[in-house]
Amino acid sequence: MEEEYPAELSTGDNFVAGPLPDDPEDVEQVDVAEVERRARQELLKVEAELNTRWPETKIEPSLGRIAALVNVLGEPQKSYPVIQVAGTNGKGSTARMIDALLTRMGLRTGRYTSPHLQIVTERIALDGVPIPASKYVEVYRDIRPYVEMVDSAGGPPMSKFEVLTGMAFAAFADAPVEVAVVEVGLGGTWDATNVADAQVAVVAPVGIDHVEFLGGDLAGIAREKAGIIKPGSVAVLAEQDPVAQRALLERAVEVDATVARAGSEFAVLRREVAVGGQLLTLQGLGGVYDEIFLPLHGAHQAANAALALAAVEAFFGAGKDRQLVVEAVREAFAEVQTPGRLERVRAAPVVLLDAAHNPLGARALASAINEEFAFRRLVAVVGVLGDKDSRGILEELEPVVSEIVVTRNSSPRAMPLDELNDLALSIFGEDRVVAEPSLDAAIETAVALAEESDEPGEPLSGGGVLVTGSVVTAGEARALFGKEPV
Numbered sequence: 001m002e003e004e005y006p007a008e009l010s011t012g013d014n015f016v017a018g019p020l021p022d023d024p025e026d027v028e029q030v031d032v033a034e035v036e037r038r039a040r041q042e043l044l045k046v047e048a049e050l051n052t053r054w055p056e057t058k059i060e061p062s063l064g065r066i067a068a069l070v071n072v073l074g075e076p077q078k079s080y081p082v083i084q085v086a087g088t089n090g091k092g093s094t095a096r097m098i099d100a101l102l103t104r105m106g107l108r109t110g111r112y113t114s115p116h117l118q119i120v121t122e123r124i125a126l127d128g129v130p131i132p133a134s135k136y137v138e139v140y141r142d143i144r145p146y147v148e149m150v151d152s153a154g155g156p157p158m159s160k161f162e163v164l165t166g167m168a169f170a171a172f173a174d175a176p177v178e179v180a181v182v183e184v185g186l187g188g189t190w191d192a193t194n195v196a197d198a199q200v201a202v203v204a205p206v207g208i209d210h211v212e213f214l215g216g217d218l219a220g221i222a223r224e225k226a227g228i229i230k231p232g233s234v235a236v237l238a239e240q241d242p243v244a245q246r247a248l249l250e251r252a253v254e255v256d257a258t259v260a261r262a263g264s265e266f267a268v269l270r271r272e273v274a275v276g277g278q279l280l281t282l283q284g285l286g287g288v289y290d291e292i293f294l295p296l297h298g299a300h301q302a303a304n305a306a307l308a309l310a311a312v313e314a315f316f317g318a319g320k321d322r323q324l325v326v327e328a329v330r331e332a333f334a335e336v337q338t339p340g341r342l343e344r345v346r347a348a349p350v351v352l353l354d355a356a357h358n359p360l361g362a363r364a365l366a367s368a369i370n371e372e373f374a375f376r377r378l379v380a381v382v383g384v385l386g387d388k389d390s391r392g393i394l395e396e397l398e399p400v401v402s403e404i405v406v407t408r409n410s411s412p413r414a415m416p417l418d419e420l421n422d423l424a425l426s427i428f429g430e431d432r433v434v435a436e437p438s439l440d441a442a443i444e445t446a447v448a449l450a451e452e453s454d455e456p457g458e459p460l461s462g463g464g465v466l467v468t469g470s471v472v473t474a475g476e477a478r479a480l481f482g483k484e485p486v
Helices: 024-028 032-050 064-072 091-104 133-151 160-174 218-228 242-254 299-316 326-334 359-372 390-400 417-428 439-451 471-480
Strands: 082-086 109-112 124-126 179-183 200-203 234-237 258-261 267-274 277-283 288-294 343-347 350-353 377-382 403-406 433-435 463-468
Touching: 032 133, 032 160, 064 133, 064 160, 082 091, 082 218, 082 299, 091 109, 091 179, 091 299, 091 326, 109 160, 124 160, 133 160, 160 179, 200 218, 200 299, 218 242, 234 242, 234 299, 242 258, 258 299, 267 299, 277 299, 288 299, 288 326, 299 359, 343 471, 350 471, 359 390, 359 463, 377 390, 377 439, 377 471, 390 417, 403 417, 403 439, 417 433, 439 463, 439 471, 463 471
Parallel strands: 082 179, 082 200, 109 179, 200 234, 234 258, 350 463, 377 403, 377 463, 403 433
Antiparallel strands: 109 124, 267 277, 277 288, 343 350
């Protein structure tokens, strides 16, 4: 949720209307794919109902409503240990890495992340796999009467994000899971996920984003995110701006939490670019883990890997000379998937998708492009939301991009095309900017530009396309390329 949200459910399927069979014997006689199509139709109805609530971009700083819901649900979030992940950038990737490590260690996991790229069921995963549409619908209908009880108590009704958070906690208790990996939506202290008392509190890099909610003061933002650090927990901190680090450490001291810091208790010792990713040597809390292949690009993902490893070590109580099984760690990292994060969706020309949506994310993206790819010509397709720092994003991308095709995604919050075009012209110059009204047309134009030769007889190889600027943009592009939700 810290990033942004698609305007509506995106599935890419044509659905068949009709209720789900009530009799188990009837279910056996219906094609499995047909059952899932019907379930997705029901999912659309649930999403339409949830979308009548406060959107996830509108918040009120209170845990009262979500606390009331989990109370009437029997406190499901207390039936399993929780690893909570906050921060401005890297939360989703770190959460997926933690999930992969825990799963490889033999635990049944639940993972709650936001926003989704393509379909809302991505947000609630069991054992690393998004729950089926039918399960999502079932969980919602199970808790809906309790949600209505909370709504009727007075004050603002529950927001969509609060309901989704209650659904995740309930689904994990029902599974049941042995550990839940929970990504903070926005901020920390007042985020709905913070009704859980995390055994391990992970804070990815903190920067300035969502100024309208969190303000523009880095120390204040860090204090808000530090609210996930609870008494007696272990705080695992990524490398931070000194101002943010101080705020996080002050909170840890206040609640007597144990602290593990990137660059001190754990670190990336060595990093080599490899085919399809990178080869790492990581210093963990319990020792050195070498020959770790990570199928992701960028120094920021290596840092996320070190953060995730330390979080899992802290969960298991690893410490000096007490390591996790190194081979299991290697296997877990080798299988990590982070859709929409420098994800290759086409080979010739290469098309990459990245959900960078703020200057800090765009800077990490540009650094990875510059270090790990050797494009003769790179054309960016950029669609952003109107409430984001669009100038900052474009300025970070400009040094690594040959041309830019500006467009807009389907979100009602998308920046108007003429405004984004004017901004791009001021940064890239008239000769490097093209505007297209739709994402599919923008990608088609970018592919054609990437395949152009600068000189007669010049080979066409080496061109690439980068689609970025928003989670919504990356998710919609992923669907255009026929990628299934992960």
